[in-house]
Amino acid sequence: LPSHITIRDGHLHIGSHDCVTLTAKYGTPLYVTSEDRICEHFTAYQSALSRRYAKVQVLFAAKANGNLAVMRALARLGAGADVFSSGELALALEAGMPASKLLFNGSSKTPADLALAVKHGVKVSLDSLDELHQLDAIAANAGKVAEISFRVNPALEVPTHPKIATGLATSKFGIPHEQIPAAYKEALACKNVKPVGIHCHIGSQILDVVPFARAAEVMVRIAKEISDIGVKLEFLDLGGGLGIPYHHDTDPAPTPEDYAAAVMPVFLEGIEKAGITPSLWVEPGRFLVADSTVLLTRVNSTKAAHKRFANVDAGFNLLIRPAMYDSYHEIIVANRADAPHTTEYTITGPICETGDILAADRKLPELAAGDLIAVLDAGAYGYAMSSQYNGRPRCPEILIHGKEETLMRRPETLADLTSAMVHPPWQR
Numbered sequence: 001l002p003s004h005i006t007i008r009d010g011h012l013h014i015g016s017h018d019c020v021t022l023t024a025k026y027g028t029p030l031y032v033t034s035e036d037r038i039c040e041h042f043t044a045y046q047s048a049l050s051r052r053y054a055k056v057q058v059l060f061a062a063k064a065n066g067n068l069a070v071m072r073a074l075a076r077l078g079a080g081a082d083v084f085s086s087g088e089l090a091l092a093l094e095a096g097m098p099a100s101k102l103l104f105n106g107s108s109k110t111p112a113d114l115a116l117a118v119k120h121g122v123k124v125s126l127d128s129l130d131e132l133h134q135l136d137a138i139a140a141n142a143g144k145v146a147e148i149s150f151r152v153n154p155a156l157e158v159p160t161h162p163k164i165a166t167g168l169a170t171s172k173f174g175i176p177h178e179q180i181p182a183a184y185k186e187a188l189a190c191k192n193v194k195p196v197g198i199h200c201h202i203g204s205q206i207l208d209v210v211p212f213a214r215a216a217e218v219m220v221r222i223a224k225e226i227s228d229i230g231v232k233l234e235f236l237d238l239g240g241g242l243g244i245p246y247h248h249d250t251d252p253a254p255t256p257e258d259y260a261a262a263v264m265p266v267f268l269e270g271i272e273k274a275g276i277t278p279s280l281w282v283e284p285g286r287f288l289v290a291d292s293t294v295l296l297t298r299v300n301s302t303k304a305a306h307k308r309f310a311n312v313d314a315g316f317n318l319l320i321r322p323a324m325y326d327s328y329h330e331i332i333v334a335n336r337a338d339a340p341h342t343t344e345y346t347i348t349g350p351i352c353e354t355g356d357i358l359a360a361d362r363k364l365p366e367l368a369a370g371d372l373i374a375v376l377d378a379g380a381y382g383y384a385m386s387s388q389y390n391g392r393p394r395c396p397e398i399l400i401h402g403k404e405e406t407l408m409r410r411p412e413t414l415a416d417l418t419s420a421m422v423h424p425p426w427q428r
């Protein structure tokens, strides 16, 4: 178990907080997040890199967890953000992240997205030449110069789920690496765009640090080529992607230190050869927030069919990763956490779909209605990917910090299901 998750008197604790007590107060389902754990990870990431090179900026990938309280905690430690939409841009600013520490990524931005970035002076990572010329026109219109990077597609195979490998030659993201120098030439010729960075992101949930070093190799090589044609690189952004050990006992658990040890020699040698000193930017999402959070869900009923099912009150409406990527999340029976594991269960949610399974074939204590199930490592792409599918208002999110605890998102109500809907006049 990660150090902030413990079992005491048979109850699962997160920090000093008993999950059974928290659910007695707030009900289930319930997302519980440790701010302290997030801060610990951020600090580890930041210091592993900045010990080796002074100019480092960690950008939190806001898509992983868009709660303002989480983003504010990171902002206070100096984090910037990788934002992928106008909404994430607004969240990052509201969380107190300065525009200078934001990068507006995205493979399909609207003119309104580009205009918002220009308005706030946020750097834009461009995904096509079409987008370059659109941005140039929008910035000209606003009487401004937009700072940009291009997202490089480095054509690298990475060991992860195919849906989250993003830097394959066949991925939709970025500009093929061999076309990158020409793209910068074209940007240099644009009056209202100034190329200041270079960006890539090779994929997510990567448990081997070697691919990151490979990506760094490609990036410093290109950084030299484009510096030689007159681009003054202020930052080189290697993206996010460091994975976490969802299988606690068997997965490798690379640390930011391992990441830095693999990447930094390549980066440092490369920029020295190129004669440049750009800031190093990285964009971790999952690593910073995933293990900070448990999703607590109550057993509504059990049954012995072709196998044993435990039907709980959270499904893929609240955590879609198992259904979408066949992801594994550790399960702990939070109210009887030290009972012997005697019986195999499949933990199923309340959604009207066969695929609504949180965990398949897990050896657990014998379960009964009322038991409390904790789904671990739910802090990244958990609530962030939730929905109201099947007419289910979303559950609350709790933030804990030391001995304190607070609601960081209220539960949705039935009224929230209809609040954005419009009654067609001819139906009145």
Ligand code: LLP
Binding pocket: 061, 063, 064, 082, 105, 164, 166, 201, 203, 204, 205, 239, 240, 241, 242, 283, 284, 285, 286, 287, 321, 325, 380, 381
């Ligand atoms: N930067 C860019 C440009 C990205 O596209 C992503 C993630 C990140 C950074 C952060 O990657 P991380 O450090 O979190 O691996 N929903 C999927 C993950 C999708 C990741 C998409 N891009 C999941 O639940 O596994």
